[in-house]
Amino acid sequence: MTPQTSQIAARYRRFATTEAAGQAPLYEALALAVAASASACSFLAPLPANRQQPNLFLAALRLVAGRVIAPEELEDLLTEKGADIAAVMQTRTTQTNEPARCATLLPALAQIQDQTQRPIALIEVGASAGLCLLPDAYGYDWGHATLPAPPSGTSPPVSPVPYAPPVFACKTSANAPLPRQHPDIVWRAGLDLNPLDVNNPEDVAWLETLVWPGQDARLARLRAAISVAQAAPPRLCAGDLTRDLAPLMAEAPQGATLVVFHTAVLTYVQNQAARDRFAQDMLNSQAVWLSNEGLRVFPQYAGPETPRHADKFLLLRNGQPLARTGPHGQSLDWIDQVG
Ligand SMILES: C[S@@+](CC[C@H](N)C(=O)[O-])C[C@H]1O[C@@H](n2cnc3c(N)ncnc32)[C@H](O)[C@@H]1O
Structure with a gap:
């Protein structure tokens, strides 16, 4: 060699x-x-x-x-x-779309809606096929609380085609603020270097192939989420989050709280200075920014890394730690806010 x-x-x-x-x-x-x-x-x-x-x-x-x-x-x-x-x-690139991550995002979205008393306008950067843009269409089992999926065709996305939404199980700490109902998402859009189309069989085959062999339950949930999205695909735009986000943000409706989020994406922006510029742009914007990434993506917000947390993602709201999350949405450990 x-x-x-x-x-x-x-x-x-x-x-x-x-x-x-x-x-x-x-x-x-x-x-x-x-x-x-x-x-x-x-x-x-x-x-x-x-x-x-x-x-x-x-x-x-x-x-x-x-x-x-x-x-x-x-x-x-x-x-x-x-x-x-x-x-x-x-x-192709590894564009694994993991809708189970919505189980870790939903409490933060519901909290934002409660606090702002306005519905949500949602932008996901690095959306892949957009499956995480539909948190209001799935069911959740957080262990000590559940939230059933809205019946097919009755909730956003309103669909003429019946589908069986997935239910995502997520081991959740007792202090997490779990919502009793789905947030009201009145507008949504995604941005990705290469958006995947849930109605294109080759894109769907690639998404399915990215699930590791033997993870049959995960594959079944992915397929269920794809069927939800196929019924009413969220709008996805091709573009780079470091350059093309501002015009999309400008389209969000005025009466809603704009939330820009990303999960497992900023790690692909290799240059730390570019990540930090993106973070600063988010903090300077009117939007609420949710980041769900590995601990090393934004070390300035992560605090000291401990071995116990090394394999977790950190969920940040405007740079403030909210929770440690399982990278595939399998766990949610809410961090008690000080003060
Ligand atoms: C691992 S996937 C995660 C998809 C989705 N966020 C999820 O959690 O299921 C990462 C996605 O980020 C996209 N991406 C990477 N760098 C990007 C950039 N600079 N601008 C926009 N999208 C990007 C990739 O194309 C890919 O679809």
Whole structure:
């Protein structure tokens, strides 16, 4: 192996042992097979570093093969279908859309509506297919409280087509301000570098492929959320959150409280100065800004990182910590506000 392919091998070994282990045994085995294969690492070497990502490669292999391949099939598949796999890796990115994150966002949205006494206008930056733009269409089970989904066709988005909304379970601390009803969202729009279309079968296949193998319940909830969105897709605009947000914000209706939010997005803005400029723009705006990101995205708001919280996201409202959240929306630990 060359120094470059050795680095790639180390990245895949790290992915196998720290991310896939215990979560997706098939991906763990396949990532270890990539790490051990000089030809697989050489296949990845010419790609830009952000396209050498394990999640992207494993999803591309799966999409092209139509299933998760066994480790011993890896080299043959690369020989036979290498061009197709490379094409997927050049054109697709990891745009995992996780609607379960709405379970961690909904209390913050409801609180904003309560405090401002106005309905919500919602913008999501980095919206992918827009599934997190529909928090008022899903059901929630926070453990000690539940909020059923509105019946299909009766709530925003008003749909002529019946659908079965998902219910997202989220292990939630007792102090979280859980709403008894969905917030009133009167206007919504998303911005993404590459919006995905829930009514385009190829985009839907890619979204489904990004769910790790074996996570069947998560896949079922994703499909249910897609069916909600297919009935009345939220408006999505192509654009870069660091440049193209202001005109969209200007479209929000005056009588509503504008909330701009993002989850698992700012980590893709590699330059910290650009992230900080975005944060400053948000703080200088009239909008309420909700950020749900890994702890290192905005270290200035995160406080000291403790090992107990290292794998959690931090939910911020205008830079103030509100909660620590499971990265896939699986938990919500509300932070008591001081003063
Ligand atoms: C991991 S997905 C998260 C999607 C969604 N927020 C969720 O939580 O399910 C990240 C999304 O951010 C988008 N993205 C990354 N950088 C962006 C930028 N500078 N401007 C707009 N969108 C961006 C990607 O295209 C992708 O769809």
